[in-house]
Amino acid sequence: MDAAPLKMLPPKPTLERRADGTILLGCGEPLRAYARSMGEFLERWAAERPSGIYLAQRADDGWRTLTWSEVRKQVRRIGTALLERGLSPERPLVVLSDNSIEHALLTIASLYVGITVAPISPSYSLMSKDFRKLRNVFALLEPRMVFVDDAERYAPAIASLGDRDFELVVARNAGKLLRPATMFSTLLEREDKNAVDRAFASVGPDTIAKFLLTSGSTGEPKAVINTQRMICSNRQAGTQAWPFIDDEPPVLVDWLPWNHTFGGNNDFGLVMAHGGSLYIDEGKPAPGLIETTIRNLREISSTIYYNVPRGYDMLVPRLEEDAVLRRTFFARLKVIVYAGAPLPAALWDRLEQLAIKERGHRIPIYTGWGSTETAPQATLLHFAPAKFSALGLPAPGTELKLVPSDEAGKYELRVRGPNVTPGYWKRSDLTAEAFDDEGFYKIGDAGRFVDPDDPAKGIEFAGRIAEDFKLNTGTWVHVGPLKVRSLSAMAPVAQDIVVAGHHRNEIGFLIIPSLAGCRTLCPDLADAPIPTLISDERVRARVREGLARLQADGGGSSSFARRALFLEEPPSIDAGEITDKGYINQRAVLARRTTDVERLYMTPPSSEVIE
Structure with missing residues (x-):
């Protein structure tokens, strides 16, 4: 039930193993000349x-x-x-x-x-x-x-x-x-x-094109220098990895914000580099705004569709119930792309089933990995992924340095290439800290090979190094992979999860509720306030089921939580709980919500805690 294969770069990575266990991983495809x-x-x-539509924005009807x-x-x-x-x-x-x-x-x-x-x-x-x-x-x-x-x-x-x-x-x-x-x-x-x-x-290539802000774990904005070289080389790398893009000018219906590298460099740059059409979607995956996105997607068919997992979480139920939306959405679609966070397996399966229902075959689902400092792609999937968590291989022109992090095949990932920033504006101290002595950018993420015996299957995400912690038992908790599994297990009631357990004997979850997801379980509570919604037994039962499923999957105390607590108060941008990219800052939430953490671990547990 797969479509005719798209023209993609075959995976032929280069690998250099050093005596200290460090690995240099390359694409195997040289980066060709790119625009100045x-x-x-x-x-x-x-x-x-000249007469092709370049930019479009909703105006009345x-x-x-x-x-x-x-x-x-x-x-x-x-x-x-x-x-x-x-x-x-x-x-x-x-x-x-x-x-x-x-x-x-x-x-x-x-x-x-x-x-x-x-x-x-x-x-x-x-x-x-x-x-x-x-x-x-x-x-x-x-x-x-x-x-x-x-x-x-x-x-x-x-x-x-x-x-x-x-x-x-x-x-x-x-x-x-x-x-x-x-x-x-x-x-x-x-x-x-x-x-x-x-x-x-x-x-020229070294002209500063943009300053893009990122706050990282500190919560204070840093201005990442983005040069013309970074953006242009990234577009060339993407074209070499996905040569099918040149078959016809791309059409994008896109909401992703241009203050973020995903929307502003990748999506905006893709349309500009390939003579496409960008239909600006003024909606977003949020209550009251997703309807705007649905209206736009019912009218315009994208050839490539980009979104974050939260966006697909809100879009998929609409695709399942709206035949017109489903027909228009899949009519010209070649690739579904997600980024910013892993796509839960349940959403992946539902997207594939929708494509089969509408087109008779699967639509490829791909992702990449990078950051504001890499403009954005450091890796890209240009082959069928062996696992949902696969991030692909280095893009042409990009090198990865994999520095051993533990004895279980986990590595700290570092990046070097023309797509990497020269540094942070007016912060030479942060710039010096961000690079190692070989010029590799220390991105702060961890990864491992999808298959240690076959590097051609690429790498997978293994969490943020700064977010991982040890339980009192001495067991490491790898927050990133655990969050991915947990969000899938607790769909559709969890929008995000903050993993607690520092200096504790066991893991606990602080759950940021997906109000739309909770209401699918409780249609009679469509207008109910948050406290009523998250205290409903149907919602709490779904969390219990998710906790039980994680424990049943095995893997020891670092792979599941025994208790969970919904957060009524939304994350605060002023308190640094939301990063510039819209992601949850784990450390900031845990530092600000100490009262909630104490409630989560209270003995005996309070009535709000779900076990």
């Missing part, structure tokens, strides 16, 4: 596909669209305005807003004329209560220009910045601000052909 700048792709496709030639014309005018204002890495362009056509045009113009752009998570402006992180970002980046789409929504955040010196550009509702603002439309008034041509010609 992302702007070269705009020139190519504006000439070859239809779509507002821009062709490749229209985008080029507007980009050159915006580029003129950016050059006239003297923007630079020291005084960059900062974008605070969600994905939009205006955001896209500013980004493409910056890439085209060599201006550094820094897209910032909208949560810093819209979810934060104290705006501390936003002020810290502005102190670090010192932007000369700041863009927001809807000035009314961002007015409190802008006000929190006081009298900082920057030009504010807005798309609408400028009258709601207390400070002067430039309308976005004025950036489109004129083109200085000679200035733009000179700037475009001067952009």
